[in-house]
Amino acid sequence: MHTSRSxxxxxxxxxxxxxxxxxxxxxxxxxDDGLLxxxxxxxxxxxxxxxxxxxxxxxxxxxxxxxxQNFGSLSAIARFVAEKQSLVTA
Amino acid sequence: xxxxxxxxxxxxxxxxxxxxGRMAASIQHRGxxxxxxxxxxxxxxxxxxxxxxxxxxxxxPLTNEDGQIIVNYNGEIxxxxxxxxxxxxxxxxxxxxxxxxxxxxxYEEWGVNLLGKLNGQFAFAIYDRxxxxxxxxxxxxxxxxxxxxxxxxxFYFASEIKAILATGEVVASLDRRGLDExxxxxxxxxPRTPFAGIASLEPGTYGILKDGALWLRRYYELDYPEEAAExxxxxxxxxxxxxRSVGMRLRADVPVGAYVSGxxxxxxxxxxxARGSPHALRSFSITFDDSRFDESESQREVAADIGxxxxxxxxxxxxxxNSFPEVIWHAETPLVRTAAVPMYHxxxxxxxxxxxxxxxxxxxxxxxxxxxxxxxxxxxxxCLHRPTSLGRQRLFDRLYPELLGEGRGGExxxxxxxxxxxxxxxxxxxxxxxxxxxxxxxxxxxxFKSGLGEVDVLAELRGSLPVRFFGWSSLNQAAYLEMTTLxxxxxxxxxxxxxxxxxxxxxxxxxxxxxxxxxAAALPTGSRLRGLREKEVLRRWASRILPPRIRERRKQPYRxxxxxxxxxxxxxxxxxxxxxxxxxxxxxxxxxxxxxGLIRRCRAGLATGFRENQALxxxxxxxxxxxxFIEHPSSQTPLPVQGASVxxxxxxxTFA
Numbered sequence: 001m002h003t004s005r006s007x008x009x010x011x012x013x014x015x016x017x018x019x020x021x022x023x024x025x026x027x028x029x030x031x032d033d034g035l036l037x038x039x040x041x042x043x044x045x046x047x048x049x050x051x052x053x054x055x056x057x058x059x060x061x062x063x064x065x066x067x068x069q070n071f072g073s074l075s076a077i078a079r080f081v082a083e084k085q086s087l088v089t090a
Numbered sequence: 091x092x093x094x095x096x097x098x099x100x101x102x103x104x105x106x107x108x109x110x111g112r113m114a115a116s117i118q119h120r121g122x123x124x125x126x127x128x129x130x131x132x133x134x135x136x137x138x139x140x141x142x143x144x145x146x147x148x149x150x151p152l153t154n155e156d157g158q159i160i161v162n163y164n165g166e167i168x169x170x171x172x173x174x175x176x177x178x179x180x181x182x183x184x185x186x187x188x189x190x191x192x193x194x195x196x197y198e199e200w201g202v203n204l205l206g207k208l209n210g211q212f213a214f215a216i217y218d219r220x221x222x223x224x225x226x227x228x229x230x231x232x233x234x235x236x237x238x239x240x241x242x243x244x245f246y247f248a249s250e251i252k253a254i255l256a257t258g259e260v261v262a263s264l265d266r267r268g269l270d271e272x273x274x275x276x277x278x279x280x281p282r283t284p285f286a287g288i289a290s291l292e293p294g295t296y297g298i299l300k301d302g303a304l305w306l307r308r309y310y311e312l313d314y315p316e317e318a319a320e321x322x323x324x325x326x327x328x329x330x331x332x333x334r335s336v337g338m339r340l341r342a343d344v345p346v347g348a349y350v351s352g353x354x355x356x357x358x359x360x361x362x363x364a365r366g367s368p369h370a371l372r373s374f375s376i377t378f379d380d381s382r383f384d385e386s387e388s389q390r391e392v393a394a395d396i397g398x399x400x401x402x403x404x405x406x407x408x409x410x411x412n413s414f415p416e417v418i419w420h421a422e423t424p425l426v427r428t429a430a431v432p433m434y435h436x437x438x439x440x441x442x443x444x445x446x447x448x449x450x451x452x453x454x455x456x457x458x459x460x461x462x463x464x465x466x467x468x469x470x471x472x473c474l475h476r477p478t479s480l481g482r483q484r485l486f487d488r489l490y491p492e493l494l495g496e497g498r499g500g501e502x503x504x505x506x507x508x509x510x511x512x513x514x515x516x517x518x519x520x521x522x523x524x525x526x527x528x529x530x531x532x533x534x535x536x537x538f539k540s541g542l543g544e545v546d547v548l549a550e551l552r553g554s555l556p557v558r559f560f561g562w563s564s565l566n567q568a569a570y571l572e573m574t575t576l577x578x579x580x581x582x583x584x585x586x587x588x589x590x591x592x593x594x595x596x597x598x599x600x601x602x603x604x605x606x607x608x609x610a611a612a613l614p615t616g617s618r619l620r621g622l623r624e625k626e627v628l629r630r631w632a633s634r635i636l637p638p639r640i641r642e643r644r645k646q647p648y649r650x651x652x653x654x655x656x657x658x659x660x661x662x663x664x665x666x667x668x669x670x671x672x673x674x675x676x677x678x679x680x681x682x683x684x685x686x687g688l689i690r691r692c693r694a695g696l697a698t699g700f701r702e703n704q705a706l707x708x709x710x711x712x713x714x715x716x717x718x719f720i721e722h723p724s725s726q727t728p729l730p731v732q733g734a735s736v737x738x739x740x741x742x743x744t745f746a
Contacts, residue, residue, distance in 0.1 A: 019696065022687030023532045023705075036502055037509075042529065044699030046502045067501045 002085050003057055008078040015052050016040055031075045036068070046071060053077060059084035092150070092164045093120030093138040093591070094236075095253040096215055098224050100243035100302030105134025109257050111728025114138050116256040117249055118729065119420075120164070120591045125729055126150050126736025128160050133217045133224060135162040136253075137736070140594050142166070142342050142447055148188030149735045154198055155183060158219045160738065161193045164249050165212030165234045166598065168338035173207060197225070202296060205309045209338065209603065213291070215247060224299040230310040231453070231602050232280070232293030232578030235587055239288045243302040250588075251288055251422045255719065256726045260288070262719045266542050269679060272424050273530045273708060274547050277580035279554075284423050284715070293578050310604070312573055313558060314566035314611045320627070324617070327609060328631045335603035336362040339449055346598070347372040347445035348398070349436065351648065352388030354625060354632065354641065355451025355460070357396075359600050361635050363449045364396040373398035374440050374448065376432040379406045383649050392640055403439040405432045410655035411662055415714050420592040421584040422719070424712040426530060426704040428650045433589035441593040448590070452581060453601030456572050457610040458628045459565060459619040462647065465489050467519040467568050468619070470507055477508060488622065516552055516559065519568030520575070524548060529701035530708045533684040535675075551575070565615040652703040656710060657692045668713035677716045680709050 003011075009031055020040050021027050035041050041049060049071065050061050059081055061070070070080040095113035097105045107129050114125050114136040121138030128135040128151040137150040143166070151162045167173070170189035173196060178184065182195040189210075196204040197216050202225065211233035216225040226247060228236045238247040239260045246254045254260050268284040271277070281289040291297065294310030321327060340346050340363060348360035350373045364371040373396070375389040386402065393400035410431045417434050418425070440448055455461045469489055473482045483504045490503070511521035531539075559567060582599075590597045600606075610618065613627060620626040632641045656665045667673065669689055671682035691697045692706055718724075731737060 019691065022691075023681065023684035025683060036505060039529070039532070042506075042526070042699050042701050045701075048696065048698070068505060071502075 003081065005078045005082060008057065008081050009074045011056060012049075012053065012074055012077050015056075016049070019048065020045055029074065031078075032073050034068075034072055035074075036072065049077075053081060057081045057085065092140050093117035093249040093253070094135070094162045094164045094213065094215060095137075095248035096133065096135040096162055096224075096246070097257065097259075098245040098247075098299055099132045100245075102131035104131055105129060107134070107731050108728045109259070110134045110136040111731065112256040112258075112726040113248060113253040114729045115726040116252045119594060120249060122594050124149055124735040126734050126738075127731065128162070128217070128736075128738045130217070130740040132222070133160070135160065135215065135217070137162050139735075140446060140596060142344055142596060143170075144186055144188035145343050147186035148190060150190055151736060151738060152186070152188075152190050152194060153738065154194040159194050159197055160217040160219070161190055161197075161214060162216075163190050163193055163212065163214035164236075165210055165214070165229065166339075166596070167192050167208050167210040167212060168341060168603075169207075169209040171341075202227075202298075202309070205296060209605070211599070211602070213249065222300065225296065226291060226299070227296035227309075228291045228293055230294045230604050231573070231582070231607070233582055233587065233597075233599060233602060235583060236291040237283065237288055238291060238297075238304075240302075240304065241287070245299050245302070245304065249591075251283065251285055252419075252719075254288060255723060258725075262723060263287070264679075264716065264720060266538065267545055267547070269424065269712070270531070270542055270545060271547050273426065274524050274528050275551075275575045275579075276426050276527060277423065277576070277584065279547075279551065279575060280579055285719070290579070311556070312570055312607075312611070314562045314570065316563060316566060316614060317612050318614065320613060320617050324613070324627060325631050328627065329634065331603070331606050331609055332358070332362065332600070332631070335600040335606055336449065337366055338603075339598040339600050340366050342447050344446050345369050345372065345444075346447045346449060347374060347440060347443075349373070349440075349448050349450040349597075350375045350389050350392050350398070350400070351451065352385035352392060352643070353451065353646065354629065354636075354643065355454035355601065357392045357451075357636055357640050358454070358628070358632055359449045359451050360392060360398065361396045362600070364398055365635075371396065371398040372440075372443060372445050373400045374436055374443070374445075375400065375402045376436050377402045377404050378432075378650070379404065380651055383651065385646055388640075388643060395637060395640060401439055401443055403432065403435040405435060405650065407651050407655040407658055408660055409435060410651055411658075411660075411665065414656075414710070415664060415718070416592070417589070418711050418714040419718055420588045422588070422715070423584060424708060424715050425584060426527060426708045426711075428652050428655060428707055429648060430585045430589050432650050433585050434592055437590045437593040437595045440590075440595050446594065447596045447598060449598050449600060451601060452586065452597070452599045453577070453607075454625065454628065456569060456577050457601055457607055457618075458625040459569060459615065460624045461572065462489060463519065463523065463572070464565055464568055464619050465622050465624065466507065466522065467564060468622075470510075470518075470522075471513055471564065473508055474513060483508070485622075513564065516555055516567065517548060517571065519564065520571050526700050527704065530705040532701065533680045533688065533705045533709065535678055535681045538679050563615055565619060566611070569611075653692050653697045653706040654695075656706065664714075665710065668710060668717065673713060674709070676721075677713055679712050679716075685709055 121140045123141040124139040135151045167189040177195045213234040213236035263286045265286040268278040280292045377386040378384040469485045617627040674682045
């Protein structure tokens with residue numbers, strides 16, 4: 001199963017909005033904004049984000065893959081999910 | 091231990107005994123064993139007594155020989171027998187056996203220099219009728235509280251803010267900056283409180299009030315004159331100070347008990363108390379039904395080792411939620427953690443067991459660098475020397491195995507710790523905590539936020555640091571910040587004095603003997619924190635009194651259940667009422683929309699992080715605090731003058 005980049009970003013953004021940005025009604029989250037740097041999630045929150053991504057997109061994140069490179073921004077998450085989905089398909 | 095309160099008029103218009111009676115009534119929990127008044131033209135004092143020393147003769151307020159010095163005092167002066175002998179040698183005649191009288195004669199003899207001679211925990215007011223001054227003071231580390239307010243030239247003081255408000259002459263209102271400090275440091279930084287116009291006398295400070303003007307001066311400064319090497323007899327010196335400190339704190343005319351947390355510090359104080367006590371020691375612990383917080387096995391082991399008669403207060407989520415409103419009433423401040431609640435129940439158990447005085451281990455972590463925060467600052471500095479070294483960053487996993495060892499957010503935590511400020515920032519050690527704490531501010535209402543303007547409480551803290559701070563090592567800087575921002579205004583207050591005194595229990599803290607502080611502050615930091623081994627010299631010395639299993643136990647941070655307590659099936663109804671959008675809007679500190687989202691997350695069991703837990707406890711406690719103190723202040727029925735064990739009125743009698 002492949003999910004388009006824009007759809008991954010939209011669904012993750014909605015999830016973040018609903019669960020981590022509900023206290024900031026006017027917060028604009030850019031695709032490349034650092035989730036930690038911008039205060040969107042704290043380090044506890046990343047676990048919740050990963051659980052959502054795994055369930056939503058049917059991918060598994062290994063312990064060593066939980067990194068800034070793969071989960072640091074919406075773009076990074078979209079790239080990670082797309083790569084994982086392509087591996088599953090292949 | 092007692093409660094004190096008073097009013098000082100700028101003009102001799104009189105102080106009504108009804109006002110003093112209301113003040114006394116509001117803090118009667120601090121002293122249920124009796125009360126007394128001094129009623130004068132300019133000055134009125136109220137005192138509620140918890141009788142511990144000289145049960146029959148220690149009633150207050152108390153005067154000197156000629157009635158010109160009137161003392162209103164809360165606390166313990168542990169070296170009172172020594173000071174008494176010294177004063178008697180100078181011709182002073184004592185009428186009681188109580189430590190209170192030391193203040194009357196000591197003030198006559200030494201004036202304000204009396205403070206340097208006191209070893210103890212105290213807050214007091216002394217009215218000098220000759221000079222027409224009132225002298226107020228608080229102990230070195232801020233164990234005992236003293237609040238004050240000035241209104242139209244009159245001065246009000248008390249052990250608790252509720253006594254000042256009980257006069258009806260000072261109206262409670264919210265101090266935005268005080269709240270902003272709470273949501274950064276966990277407590278407002280003295281002299282600030284969450285109440286506008288009501289101040290906390292800073293630890294180690296005294297004030298002289300004359301003609302309506304208050305002149306403040308600090309008499310004790312924390313200093314860290316770190317030596318390059320340990321003294322050769324470091325263990326002998328520590329032994330002498332510890333034994334003397336505990337011995338002095340066992341001086342009482344009632345049995346002294348001990349709190350046992352299961353950790354090193356309270357094991358030391360309880361062990362020494364058991365050895366020095368003339369009766370079988372009673373010890374008390376908190377247990378949790380949630381195994382993440384529970385240390386009951388360690389506690390039982392300590393109790394068995396020292397041979398104490400041990401009792402436990404069992405805490406579950408229901409007991410946290412149900413007693414939270416009373417805890418806020420006693421703490422008099424919004425809180426960001428529920429950790430005060432178990433201390434409230436522990437004090438109740440202690441008092442119900444017939445014990446009025448307990449020794450506890452507070453202060454050891456600050457003196458001997460016991461908290462993880464001190465290790466954290468060392469690891470952060472070490473990593474920032476070579477920020478790309480993953481091996482160095484793995485030290486965080488050892489430091490916080492529960493966060494980083496098995497969790498999936500490890501790299502994010504490491505990044506957080508490494509991104510939280512640079513070593514050149516004087517607040518470097520505490521920025522991770524301050525930044526995490528401040529996440530609750532995300533929930534502020536826009537108008538509350540805009541009302542704060544450009545306030546930057548971190549910048550204010552930086553600006554308040556003494557010049558000598560910049561000459562200390564980074565660990566001593568961290569220790570100073572811990573002592574001044576957390577120990578006194580939060581741990582000794584919201585979790586300490588207030589919770590114990592809610593049930594008329596006096597806490598005594600052998601580690602907060604100023605001789606011990608000065609001894610520890612002069613040691614090389616490596617004697618206190620060696621690598622990642624905390625309290626190193628204390629553990630070395632403790633081998634004399636504790637078995638290895640207790641001595642070497644790794645510290646478990648003291649925590650209590652937070653958000654989950656308020657959303658279970660048995661959650662009390664007030665939670666919903668106080669979190670309703672109109673209630674949140676009325677108080678105006680938090681955004682109703684943000685709070686609604688927070689409730690949704692809490693109900694779904696998703697609020698597991700620091701931000702939401704602290705925010706939930708912060709919102710609930712702010713709502714409760716505002717309701718009890720500002721929106722619906724209760725009126726006090728005055729304690730009747732007929733029931734007073736002491737009533738002194740002007741003109742005063744003279745003593746032969």
